[in-house]
Amino acid sequence: MIGLLDCNNFYASCERVFNPKLERKAIGILSNNDGCVIARSNELKPFVPMGMPAFKIPQDIRKKIILLSSNYELYGDMSQRVFSIVQDYLYDTELYSIDEAFLNLQNQENYIEYCHFLRKIIRQRTGIPVSIGISKTKTLAKIANHIAKKNSQHEGIYFLNTNDPIFEETLKQLPIEEIWGIGRKLSAKLISMGIDTAWKLRNSDASHLGKLFSVVLERTVLELRGTSCIELDALDIPKKNIMTSRSFGKATKELFELQEAVRIHASRGAEKLRYQHSLAQSVLVFLRTNRFHDRASQYHPSIVVPLLYPTNDTRQIIEAVQKGLKSIFKENYLYHKSGVMMLDLVDKEKRQFDFFSRAENEETKARNVTLMQTLDQINKKMGRNTVSFGGINPKASWNLKREFVSQRYTTRWDELPVVK
DNA sequence: TGGGCATTT
């Protein structure tokens, strides 16, 4: 059996752990730049749909609810706490997202009881409520999880048994767009073919749909039948590409502002590379104007810059992205977002010994590695960007807008919660 | 009117 553990209203729950006044209130968490609502407490759900831009929330509703900026330092740390408990008890798990994990329950005898136990200790030790769905495949476990969350009588745990007559009934009542892997575009096409429920999809010709659409859909059909074909991924698989991007709090036309932004993205990307022991062989820089503005003012350039040899050295990556930026930058556009991607990643240890790497002598190479390690250690201890290449203007007009951010209760000595 | 990934075509 496979379990899907999902933290309930995760960001909202994190905020509540440290601020009990938020209990039983309609609260919402906003995306970066306080853009749209990306997490809601149950109390908020009837009033504000997922993803609604904050500025579109009607005034009368605004007054009754509490909106908070996102505090990823807090959520990331709480996520680690939750999953370290899970992994203390279950070795075979896949961290799927900041608030979800798949569990291999194959070797658990009383897996339902076991999940009740997990749920209880996670709540006890972190304050975070979780739900667990259990079934034969990842796709079905996802469905089971939705049921566990929706109906409180299940106490957070639901087992979707493919042999139970209720199984057919459940799939018949499940709209196709609620299935994992079936988004807006696909569901529209499937509905036009008359396939509008999970049960109808389950009974469709898998290989035919595979040819018509994609192997992803083919696998989904099989998974709905109880044939597992999406395996659990190991925990330590390195990312295949790494992106850092951000929209500007205030859009800009200035090259020097873009240069600063792109330099920060490059530094952050290089840091992430080192963290997973990878080297990049090329980098991509992109700019974009605001897609909600009119057509005439749109410009979405990007460019891939090859690196001479695989590297995770911040300086080389900055140099490459600045070169890329210069070649795509055009004046008079109002830029809304910029970003950098690390591409063609290879493992540091497995990197082929190539002709160009000999150009650096061994001593210089070792010193560069030490420099990057020292940089990472200082920034880890003292906070991001304590040491950086080139200045960082804390008052830059394009900085993140975070008007309603809570404290970083668990990761900063000076922001610890105070008990009175 | 978010950011960060993977995957497929």
Added chain:
DNA sequence: AAATGCC
């Protein structure tokens, strides 16, 4: 390189 999907 673009499209699609997920959280």
